[in-house]
Amino acid sequence: MATIDNRALEKMASPAKYIFEHLHEAIIRIAPEREKDLKNELAEFNIIYDDTFKWKLDVDPVNKELHISRKVVEVVWSSSYSYYKIYKGAWEQLDPTAIKIIDLKTKPRLKPAINLLVWAYSSWLDEKNGEWPPEFPSPHPVMFTEQPSSESQLISDLSLGALAFMLHHELSHIVLHHDAKAPSVQCENDADHNAMSWIFEKLELNLNDKKIFRGLCCSIALSIITVRDIYKPTPRCYTHPASYDRLTNCLSMYFPPDNDKIWGFVLSILVYHIADSYYKIPEKTYDSFYDAVQDIANQLSIWPSTVFGLKSLAIDDYIPSKEDEAIFNNNGGIAFCARDSRLQNMPVVGANAKHFAKWLHINKPEISVKVDSSPSLALHAHDIWFALVFLASDITLPIFLNLVASYVYDQLKGALHNDKSNVHFSVVYKDGKSSKMKKMNYDGPVDGLKCFLDKNSAKIFFNE
Numbered sequence: 412m413a414t415i416d417n418r419a420l421e422k423m424a425s426p427a428k429y430i431f432e433h434l435h436e437a438i439i440r441i442a443p444e445r446e447k448d449l450k451n452e453l454a455e456f457n458i459i460y461d462d463t464f465k466w467k468l469d470v471d472p473v474n475k476e477l478h479i480s481r482k483v484v485e486v487v488w489s490s491s492y493s494y495y496k497i498y499k500g501a502w503e504q505l506d507p508t509a510i511k512i513i514d515l516k517t518k519p520r521l522k523p524a525i526n527l528l529v530w531a532y533s534s535w536l537d538e539k540n541g542e543w544p545p546e547f548p549s550p551h552p553v554m555f556t557e558q559p560s561s562e563s564q565l566i567s568d569l570s571l572g573a574l575a576f577m578l579h580h581e582l583s584h585i586v587l588h589h590d591a592k593a594p595s596v597q598c599e600n601d602a603d604h605n606a607m608s609w610i611f612e613k614l615e616l617n618l619n620d621k622k623i624f625r626g627l628c629c630s631i632a633l634s635i636i637t638v639r640d641i642y643k644p645t646p647r648c649y650t651h652p653a654s655y656d657r658l659t660n661c662l663s664m665y666f667p668p669d670n671d672k673i674w675g676f677v678l679s680i681l682v683y684h685i686a687d688s689y690y691k692i693p694e695k696t697y698d699s700f701y702d703a704v705q706d707i708a709n710q711l712s713i714w715p716s717t718v719f720g721l722k723s724l725a726i727d728d729y730i731p732s733k734e735d736e737a738i739f740n741n742n743g744g745i746a747f748c749a750r751d752s753r754l755q756n757m758p759v760v761g762a763n764a765k766h767f768a769k770w771l772h773i774n775k776p777e778i779s780v781k782v783d784s785s786p787s788l789a790l791h792a793h794d795i796w797f798a799l800v801f802l803a804s805d806i807t808l809p810i811f812l813n814l815v816a817s818y819v820y821d822q823l824k825g826a827l828h829n830d831k832s833n834v835h836f837s838v839v840y841k842d843g844k845s846s847k848m849k850k851m852n853y854d855g856p857v858d859g860l861k862c863f864l865d866k867n868s869a870k871i872f873f874n875e
């Protein structure tokens with residue numbers, strides 16, 4: 412028998428509790444035609460509700476125990492509300508051949524939706540413990556129906572459907588006897604496919620409205636995972652499939668490329684978040700919403716080298732000249748050189764090189780710093796330029812990148828809207844492993860540098 416441990420609801424202050432109260436029904440109601448199958452295939456499982464501000468959604472396939480936390484429900488309801496409003500308010504009449512960015516923040520009608528979304532994602536991703544702001548839209552007591560009669564009920568139904576997809580994914584790990592200790596891409600894909608076929612396989616073909624409704628629910632669930640990766644990119648790991656692959660693969664099972672309702676909805680979600688993050692939307696037109704979603708998924712898949720705003724992050728071998736070898740005169744430290752032809756056809760150092768050198772002198776007096784006496788040049792007022800930087804053997808690349816990040820954040824402190832500034836530099840260093848000279852070029856947003864410095868991505872990128 413399936414059991415629910417809902418003791419957490421007794422003291423739960425979050426309005427997420429109104430959604431929790433219907434969660435167990437949602438598992439059945441997302442595909443009521445399979446109620447009997449559920450009893451046959453999954454006679455026993457236990458769901459435990461958890462009143463925590465951290466995202467928790469997992470399963471122990473051996474003990475058949477599933478956990479779902481308050482934060483999951485908060486994010487899913489807020490996303491359902493906001494994505495529905497964004498789609499209705501700005502995208503529904505959009506032409507797929509003329510996809511352009513609409514600054515949704517300037518639309519007063521969408522303000523509550525955007526505020527809610529910002530709160531939901533930032534409290535989730537920054538793991539901030541905070542209650543649902545009372546002035547924001549929130550769930551009310553609801554009934555889960557297949558024919559919602561009001562907009563607020565439709566939104567709650569969408570959120571319950573999205574949660575049902577997430578729970579069916581977890582339940583699939585039980586049905587498929589997966590080993591929680593040995594996660595694999597194959598297991599995750601199989602759980603996704605099993606959840607999708609649970610929801611769509613036995614739905615009568617003539618019930619297209621129901622198919623679309625269920626598709627919207629799955630789109631919300633799968634988009635949330637992709638959006639997390641847009642804000643917090645993680646390097647490809649080989650135990651979990653990439654979120655954008657999950658999104659496109661799952662929906663493609665039942666929604667062909669010409670289904671503009673589903674793909675348009677997904678695109679509206681991705682475009683909003685990409686425009687809101689430090690990435691840039693590709694400036695292209697597409698034949699269909701589906702093509703646009705696929706292109707964005709492809710762009711996300713090649714992170715960190717050439718994604719959107721990150722124009723270039725490349726590392727090549729570097730052959731030092733005699734002049735280069737003389738730079739340090741056997742002293743260690745950092746040298747800024749005026750030989751970067753990328754800036755101009757004359758020897759200049761980037762506008763920030765001299766300033767950065769001063770900053771280093773104050774903050775890291777132990778590091779020896781040299782700056783070429785050539786004139787400095789500013790190209791974009793808000794951007795940060797260093798020109799060509801040489802590192803002596805006592806300064807490793809990660810040390811240098813962390814210094815750059817600290818300097819840049821110091822510069823931006825208190826400055827409004829400057830978080831979209833770009834940083835440009837080339838740095839020559841000795842690779843610790845191969846002992847070869849390498850040159851790294853970086854042209855991209857400040858946030859991209861911060862993300863890149865995230866230990867794991869830097870490690871994977873440098874094959875450490």
Ligand SMILES: [Zn+2]
Nearest residue numbers: 580584599602
């Ligand atoms: Zn899973």
